[in-house]
Amino acid sequence: MKRFKNILLVCDEGGIHDALFARAIRLAKLNDASVTLVDVIEAAPGELSRLFGSLPGATKKDVEAEVVTFHSARLAKIAARFRAHRVETTQQVLQGIAFVEVIRKVLRDRPDLVMKGAVVDDKPRAPFFASTDMHLLRKCPCPVWIMNPGEHDHYPKVLAAVDPNHVDETTEPMNRLIMDLATSISKADDSALNIVSAWSLDEEDTLRDSGFEGISKDDVDRLVEQKRADAERSVKDLVAHYPDVDPSRQIHLVKGSAETAIPDVAEREAVELIVMGTVGRTGIPGVIIGNTAEAILSRVKCSVLAVKPPDFETPVTLESDAKDTSRAAIVENLPIDGRADAQST
Secondary structure, three states: OOOOOEEEEEOOOOOOOHHHHHHHHHHHHHHOOEEEEEEEEOOOOOHHHHHHOOOOOOOHHHHHHHHHHHHHHHHHHHHHHHHOOOOOEEEEEEEOOHHHHHHHHHHHHOOOEEEEEOOOOOOOOOOOOOHHHHHHHHHOOOOEEEEOOOOOOOOOEEEEEOOOOOOOOOHHHHHHHHHHHHHHHHHHHOOEEEEEEEEOOOOHHHHHHOOOOOOOHHHHHHHHHHHHHHHHHHHHHHHOOOOOOOOOOEEEEEEOOHHHHHHHHHHHOOOOEEEEEOOOOOOOOOOOOOHHHHHHHHHOOOEEEEEOOOOOOOOOOOHHHOOOOOHHHHHHHOOOOOHHHHHHO
């Protein structure tokens, strides 16, 4: 994998773990890449001073400076691990809403990849991906790799989730990028590659149950089989671009919805990484993750490497463009995709 030259590693307290560092170091060395470590203090500049400035023996300046120094010292320890492996490393402490500041860093510095450890909530029926993780998966313009803290230092199985059935200017480059990344990781880790694609015949139930004249059960069966054959051919055409992929790869051509097929295959095959796209509905500003991708992410319990279409634009703006930098104003004013953001902000 020679794609990533500038990696942004988010080192929040709840998401840092050894597997994350090992993967980032290995990826940086394979790509001869630099790594920027960031940590975010969840308070705007000056907010801590206002909050704690009245404490006895503390000045406004000292309180905030000490908090920044603490986070900086933690990043410095992490940076030392990377430099011990001769990886060029810098670090920076940011202040504000975590996902907003990370995306602003991406907009300023244009890294090729954001990596972050998943912050797992142990509460029953809690979603696997925490609020900040989901915001990054939805809104970050570059690929985002959210890593499960319980994973191995390599992936025994990798799953590429593709949709070659509806090829256009958005899905075709997405499919190729997904396959590029999944095949590269699979090769580097010597892991088994699984490829999943869901297909269905639109309005099959209607055709079978509506009693249209001239459409027999055999006619519908032929249409379904033709759709399946077309889907199989599309997947094979896509995979043909990767002749060096392990011939033992498994292709899962599943009849049904992607939001069901992808999590089901991932669970059945004990996949540890899913490489998938998060495609927005074109022409609707701010709706930046499809309902299908949202449903998939709400069900999976493994690491995810998510990519965006090439024309994706994040709703997050740089500081100079923001009229109000308060937490409530930023989150409230971001265009969101219905219920998912409303629950996680």
